[in-house]
Amino acid sequence: AQKITQTQPGMFVQEKEAVTLDCTYDTSDPSYGLFWYKQPSSGEMIFLIYQGSYDQQNATEGRYSLNFQKARKSANLVISASQLGDSAMYFCAMREGPSQLIWGAGTKLIIKP
């Protein structure tokens, strides 16, 4: 069965520093997709970045990049130059079926001024 593991329940980071949020996954399917979402306290789940298993290059979206290491089955999210507004829960998820995602437990990120 597919599984997502986020080992960091919480992180404190100084403003303007770079942040790496860890995500490892387990699947026997050669075709899969990995997503990262941000969830502020309001509840909205905000899409950040997507990486397909066949993508040759690591995905990037503005300040977000995904450090995809297929052999190690890891898909870490890197946030460059963190901002106070980055404080939120961050979830790693993997597509299991059409539009069905399985989720990690999340990491609560707090940016300190």
Add this chain to the structure above:
Amino acid sequence: KAGVTQTPRYLIKTRGQQVTLSCSPISGHRSVSWYQQTPGQGLQFLFEYFSETQRNKGNFPGRFSGRQFSNSRSEMNVSTLELGDSALYLCASSLSGATGNTIYFGEGSWLTVV
């Protein structure tokens, strides 16, 4: 381009009642899925609809049901509410659900059962 819209945002219901939540996907998106988020269980998949047909279903009791209309809007219904149904219900949409489609979420509906 409007995002995924969910209504209502907040609601309080009594045990035994039923509730209907609504979701309007991004224009052009035909796949709509629903998730339940609770502190204890995290995020769990409820079901997914595509072209008015339920294509996939998670491990929830029959009290949880949904439907999709011809304009891709979707509703989910929970009957005979229990205290444990208190949760954030998130709706997501994608073009077709195919691998490679990005999945976008709405702001969620916060349900409290008292």
